[in-house]
Amino acid sequence: MHTIPTQLYSAQQARDIDRMAQELPSITGFQLMTKVAEAGFKAIQDHYPAAKRLTVVCGAGNNAGDGYLIAAIALKAGYSVQLLSLIAEIKLQGDAALAKQAYIEAGGSIFQELQKLDTTTDLVVDALLGTGLDRAVSGVFAQTIAYINTLAVPVLAVDIPSGLNADTGNIMGCAVVADLTITFIVYKQGLLTGLAADYCGTLIFADLEVPDSIVQMALSSVQLIAPPKLAERKASAHKGHFGHVLVVGGDYGYAGAVHLAAAAALNSGAGLVSVATRKEHALQTHLFSPELMGHGLEHTSDIATLLKKATVLVLGPGMAQGDWAKKIWPRLITLDLPRVIDADALNLLARTPAYSDNWILTPHPGEAARLLQCSTSDILQNRYAAVRKIQKQYGGVCVLKGAGTLVCAGDKVYVNTTGNPGMASGGMGDVLAGLIGSILAQNYSLLDAAQQGVYLHGLAADKAATSQGQRGLRASQVLQFLTEVVN
Incomplete structure (x- = not known):
């Protein structure tokens, strides 16, 4: 109508x-x-x-x-x-x-x-x-x-x-x-x-x-996210044109999260994707996807060579908040590479707040509450005010996840209309973080990567739900539709 x-x-x-x-x-x-x-x-x-x-x-x-x-x-x-x-x-x-x-x-x-x-x-x-x-x-x-x-x-x-x-x-x-x-x-x-x-x-x-x-x-300072139109690739394109995403995370018991994020980056068009994780998990990386490159990360010195090659970092999937994460986090927070900050990296950031105009934060309401030192109910009272406050306090671009995901850059807020209740399951946020990191690596701005990432993530989930139903929908099933929606 x-x-x-x-x-x-x-x-x-x-x-x-x-x-x-x-x-x-x-x-x-x-x-x-x-x-x-x-x-x-x-x-x-x-x-x-x-x-x-x-x-x-x-x-x-x-x-x-x-x-x-x-x-x-x-x-x-x-x-x-x-x-x-x-x-x-x-x-x-x-x-x-x-x-x-x-x-x-x-x-x-x-x-x-x-x-x-x-x-x-x-x-x-x-x-x-x-x-x-x-x-x-x-x-x-x-x-x-x-x-x-x-x-x-x-x-x-x-x-x-x-x-x-x-x-x-x-x-x-x-x-x-x-x-x-x-x-x-x-x-x-x-x-x-x-x-x-x-x-x-x-x-x-x-x-x-x-x-x-x-x-x-x-x-108006609020608008809907428009369906993205990713640029056509030139016939002479090679992998170096589409960035090198480095995903950092995956403490013991959480290997799946870091690998989901990395696979999402692969499936959505990043030129190269590496994983820096626990040594034992790094050995399993090629089993999850042979195109991924796994590297053991036990000390901050282990990541130095990887950082020289990476163009975008995705920090947090499966990182947890134990001694391993606390040991590597001080080095990661000081880097000036474009970064997607997700999951427990957000919780670590909430403990030691910092500001950057070169990152994308992707909290769900609980993580948003920790960033703002308030309750989750406070966030839900006014999601628009919350996403603006996080962006102002921490910089960059903020993605406040949930039904009608919000993306904020400065005074503008963008509202997503894709996605479905089937996405209320573990691993969906890891897929989103990897997807946003991949688009960022393909020479899009922070704001474009965030907007296009949340729209395409929801669209892939909608296609997966149409094919297989919402109840029991898994993040790994959404992965299968990412290549279709980015094309």
């Missing part, structure tokens, strides 16, 4: 754009609300053609007005509609009051007690709370959301699932679990990261024909 935008906006920016659109001589607020309702009703027809009995749940403000007009259109189209309002009708003002009147004139009636609703409905339309929510949901609104979530019917959320924070993707006490969310004019940044993935369902977009010139008046 309309071209998906690449720029994302805060709730306040969305309201500003909405206000500016209404200042155009060609459209009023009520006309814009009518466009919302028409798009919402079309979504019902397109996605739930068998649903003829609707329950529309309204709160206050324009989001409620949208619900009233959807209900009015549905009534005129012959649908059976019951509408629940959680506020006194006299409290509706402006366009929302006009929308309520249009619903009444269409023959609609209004329920104000949850208990009186008929549970035999085909679809619920959530028009309870819009993007302006700034505190935890409570009282009758929380009770109604709980009721909606118990119904065994699909839910369409109008603009945003009620209870979801439009800026952060966090849940404000409780939220409607929607099967379909239709959002309007611009994408709100909270719809695409963190817990939003559990509440939005399928996300569709309607621009309401608001001119781009109006939307572009609000400057």
Whole structure:
């Protein structure tokens, strides 16, 4: 439903754009609300053609007005509609009051007690709370959301699932679990990261024909990661053109992690890949992949020759935080080569903070919490704020992993849309670290390597899940699809 935008906006920016659109001589607020309702009703027809009995749940403000007009259109189209309002009708003002009147004139009636609703409905339309929510949901609104979530019917959320924070993707006490969310004019940044993935369902977009010139008046600092287009290789290319990735890690018991990262670098196009690890694990490297070069690393002097050949370092997969890691880390942290810092290298960095503009940090929320000396729940409260804070404090580029992975460089944040829940298994982060290191070695910038790495990693996992299913998906299976997606 309309071209998906690449720029994302805060709730306040969305309201500003909405206000500016209404200042155009060609459209009023009520006309814009009518466009919302028409798009919402079309979504019902397109996605739930068998649903003829609707329950529309309204709160206050324009989001409620949208619900009233959807209900009015549905009534005129012959649908059976019951509408629940959680506020006194006299409290509706402006366009929302006009929308309520249009619903009444269409023959609609209004329920104000949850208990009186008929549970035999085909679809619920959530028009309870819009993007302006700034505190935890409570009282009758929380009770109604709980009721909606118990119904065994699909839910369409109008603009945003009620209870979801439009800026952060966090849940404000409780939220409607929607099967379909239709959002309007611009994408709100909270719809695409963190817990939003559990509440939005399928996300569709309607621009309401608001001119781009109006939307572009609000400057966005958040955007979607675009599908990458890796450069074609020249016919005369040789391995020296595509870098030498050195992966460091793999303490006792963790050999698989370092080898997964190294294999990911190989499968995604690095010219050469070496592994510096425990001596016993180095002897196994060629068994994991004969193209990999394994080297024992017991003392910092063991890595000196390797560093002269390497163009990119991937530090941390399987490194652990024992005596071996603590012995080699002081040397690794001082290097000026482009580096990907992952896994326990991040935990070591958190213990002895440093700053560099020549590395990519790839924390999951737990590692991010250690970097910022806070709790994981603090990170999840606002992933955008967390990724910006890590980047500012540690430099370089930060990749905050999770549903809707975020990539931050300076003031800009980029949001990833590939990937699936099957990636919630061991080794996936190691594959990502190796993939990003490989792209970095192929003469891409830190930011490009981070963005393209997270997008292609998720895309490979999506292909693997399509082929084999999400449950039980392994990092080694995702490896098999990396060569396909980078090509």
